Amino acid sequence: MKTRFLTLAATAAALAFGTMAAEAKVKACFIYVGPIGDFGWSYQHHQGALEAQKNLGGEEQVELAYLESVPEGADAERAIERFARSGCNIIFTTSFGYMDATNAVAKKFPDVKFEHATGYKRESPNISTYNSKFHEGRYVQGIIAAKMSKAGVAGYIASFPIPEVVMGINSFVLGAQSVNPDFKVKVVWANTWFDPGKEADAAKALIDQGVDIITQHTDSTAPMQVAHERGIKAFGQASDMIKFGPETQLTSIVDDWGPYYTKRIKAVADGNWEQIDIWGGMKDGHVVMAPYTNMPDDVKAAAEAAQAKITSGELNPFTGPINKQDGSEWLKAGEVAEDGVLLGLNFYVAGVDDKLPQ
Amino acid sequence: MLEQILITIATAATPLLIAAIGELVVERSGVLNLGVEGMMVMGAVTGFAVALTTGSPWLGVFAAVIVGALFSLLFGFLTLTLVTNQVATGLALTLLGLGLSGMIGEAFVGQPGIKLSAIYIPGLTDIPFVGRLFFGQDPLFYVSILLTVGVAWFLFRTRAGLTLRSVGDNHGSAHALGINVIGIRYLAVMFGGACAGLAGAFLSLVYTTQWIENMSAGRGWIALALVVFASWRPLRVLAGAYLFGAVSIGQLHAQALGIGIPSQLLSALPYLATIVVLVLISRNRRLTMINTPASLGRPFVPDR
Numbered sequence: 001m002k003t004r005f006l007t008l009a010a011t012a013a014a015l016a017f018g019t020m021a022a023e024a025k026v027k028a029c030f031i032y033v034g035p036i037g038d039f040g041w042s043y044q045h046h047q048g049a050l051e052a053q054k055n056l057g058g059e060e061q062v063e064l065a066y067l068e069s070v071p072e073g074a075d076a077e078r079a080i081e082r083f084a085r086s087g088c089n090i091i092f093t094t095s096f097g098y099m100d101a102t103n104a105v106a107k108k109f110p111d112v113k114f115e116h117a118t119g120y121k122r123e124s125p126n127i128s129t130y131n132s133k134f135h136e137g138r139y140v141q142g143i144i145a146a147k148m149s150k151a152g153v154a155g156y157i158a159s160f161p162i163p164e165v166v167m168g169i170n171s172f173v174l175g176a177q178s179v180n181p182d183f184k185v186k187v188v189w190a191n192t193w194f195d196p197g198k199e200a201d202a203a204k205a206l207i208d209q210g211v212d213i214i215t216q217h218t219d220s221t222a223p224m225q226v227a228h229e230r231g232i233k234a235f236g237q238a239s240d241m242i243k244f245g246p247e248t249q250l251t252s253i254v255d256d257w258g259p260y261y262t263k264r265i266k267a268v269a270d271g272n273w274e275q276i277d278i279w280g281g282m283k284d285g286h287v288v289m290a291p292y293t294n295m296p297d298d299v300k301a302a303a304e305a306a307q308a309k310i311t312s313g314e315l316n317p318f319t320g321p322i323n324k325q326d327g328s329e330w331l332k333a334g335e336v337a338e339d340g341v342l343l344g345l346n347f348y349v350a351g352v353d354d355k356l357p358q
Numbered sequence: 359m360l361e362q363i364l365i366t367i368a369t370a371a372t373p374l375l376i377a378a379i380g381e382l383v384v385e386r387s388g389v390l391n392l393g394v395e396g397m398m399v400m401g402a403v404t405g406f407a408v409a410l411t412t413g414s415p416w417l418g419v420f421a422a423v424i425v426g427a428l429f430s431l432l433f434g435f436l437t438l439t440l441v442t443n444q445v446a447t448g449l450a451l452t453l454l455g456l457g458l459s460g461m462i463g464e465a466f467v468g469q470p471g472i473k474l475s476a477i478y479i480p481g482l483t484d485i486p487f488v489g490r491l492f493f494g495q496d497p498l499f500y501v502s503i504l505l506t507v508g509v510a511w512f513l514f515r516t517r518a519g520l521t522l523r524s525v526g527d528n529h530g531s532a533h534a535l536g537i538n539v540i541g542i543r544y545l546a547v548m549f550g551g552a553c554a555g556l557a558g559a560f561l562s563l564v565y566t567t568q569w570i571e572n573m574s575a576g577r578g579w580i581a582l583a584l585v586v587f588a589s590w591r592p593l594r595v596l597a598g599a600y601l602f603g604a605v606s607i608g609q610l611h612a613q614a615l616g617i618g619i620p621s622q623l624l625s626a627l628p629y630l631a632t633i634v635v636l637v638l639i640s641r642n643r644r645l646t647m648i649n650t651p652a653s654l655g656r657p658f659v660p661d662r
């Protein structure tokens with residue numbers, strides 16, 4: 001009896017799915033923390049969404065909806081819930097601060113799939129989390145910086161002292177030190193993700209103090225332009241910024257969310273979406289490097305070699321021996337940092353010329 | 359290096375100065391326009407778009423000034439003719455400006471712009487240490503200084519300036535004397551809009567030659583605070599803008615030098631300095647009263 005019922009249910013489901021397939025429309029919805037015109041974080045997420053739509057057959061197959069500049073907090077919950085009610089099949093919330101709001105709404109709408117970027121809470125089975133190992137790219141940038149810098153010191157424009165950013169600084173330093181053990185990094189905290197004027201000022205201050213390579217963990221292209229004006233080299237951030245510094249950009253870490261979004265929206269369309277927690281790096285295609293430009297061939301070769309090693313899994317930037325900034329030992333020779341430790345990282349490795357704001 | 363730092367400070371101060379001088383004239387006429395941020399960002403997108411499409415940064419600057427003035431006209435019509443609440447209308451203008459500029463600017467995101475190049479006078483610009491500071495900055499820097507001096511002269515040395523201040527101090531009496539209160543306020547509001555537009559153009563054509571949504575990043579609000587900070591005196595606005603610029607650049611240098619002060623505190627310094635000065639100024643209530651336009655923010659409806 002029970003088996004027959006199940007068969008019946010399966011047939012019904014198949015029929016239902018059949019009719020759905022005829023329309024074959026998935027509604028994918030996105031919540032962005034900034035404007036899609038920031039040419040940084042939110043811009044890249046939106047590009048990923050558009051790419052997924054294109055890959056999966058365009059507007060006929062995938063309907064996109066998005067809300068931009070949604071503040072993290074109470075407003076976010078309302079925005080997400082509105083999406084859930086309006087027939088979204090899958091909702092991507094693309095900032096750390098949406099974590100609790102996304103989980104709260106996910107509980108109320110078990111039939112809708114939720115994907116939260118950079119978070120770690122998955123309180124119901126219909127919510128996944130995803131993030132990228134951008135620090136892998138920063139390790140490669142560190143290698144390039146140490147080979148390109150004559151002064152032996154790079155300037156780092158940072159946003160907020162959260163683990164993600166601290167991890168990036170450390171990884172950059174470790175990459176640089178693998179080439180030049182005495183390499184130094186000067187850090188300036190802008191205390192903002194996005195203020196082109198202030199980022200430009202920070203770049204000028206660093207250059208005036210003698211750095212000859214600029215890298216940033218803030219979102220605008222302003223530091224690249226300043227580096228260009230002052231005739232030094234710089235790394236781009238989040239997107240390929242070569243247009244802003246044709247003779248300046250060495251490379252850029254490009255957040256490529258397209259493949260992931262394609263995979264996840266397709267899973268919803270195919271009916272085989274499952275909860276996951278992914279921290280994808282170069283290996284998974286999450287972290288892409290813009291072309292290596294404005295550097296001699298040997299530097300380019302070293303960068304490509306490091307990238308290949310990281311991609312193959314042979315090299316992990318956080319492999320011992322690594323000392324903390326105060327000189328005490330963090331990782332023994334050959335020891336690899338655990339993901340959990342990295343995701344809560346709150347100290348510098350040796351060689352950072354800055355006091356970490358706590 | 360010192361010259362380079364001073365130039366950086368001037369660049370940080372100039373947009374604040376231009377926008378604040380405009381708002382000072384508006385407030386001196388008795389109108390409080392909280393839409394500076396919105397007008398500024400409209401100026402930024404217009405300046406960038408026009409400069410990029412025509413290839414001339416000067417046309418961009420010109421267009422930004424026009425658009426800033428036109429945009430403020432909307433505020434003027436609502437608050438002066440329809441007598442809506444100035445605070446609410448100003449806030450609405452900021453929100454509208456931020457949204458509208460994002461929409462207009464969508465096609466221009468991620469495109470390198472055209473820079474309004476710094477002036478170069480052979481001989482003078484090459485003087486060591488001070489040449490570039492005094493004779494080698496971008497043209498809008500000189501405009502901002504002239505604007506400040508011009509407004510100071512206009513407000514306190516001309517009959518028209520006296521009339522404008524009288525409208526701001528007591529619109530009832532000014533009206534009784536036969537002064538066209540609404541007309542003068544319209545002109546003042548448009549001047550403020552034009553200045554905010556110019557400040558916006560400075561952001562997208564000099565400070566950082568690019569268009570990004572919301573690129574004014576709160577500078578309109580700082581300009582508003584500067585006007586109060588300066589107790590409605592043009593030369594104090596100049597001092598305030600440069601003080602603000604100096605503290606914000608200074609804290610970045612302090613960080614790069616590795617001075618062990620928490621960066622969050624350093625970032626807050628310019629704002630803390632503003633508060634401290636405000637407290638010091640307001641200790642002398644009579645002085646504050648003399649400078650504050652008495653009709654500021656009060657709606658004016660002519661007797662019927």
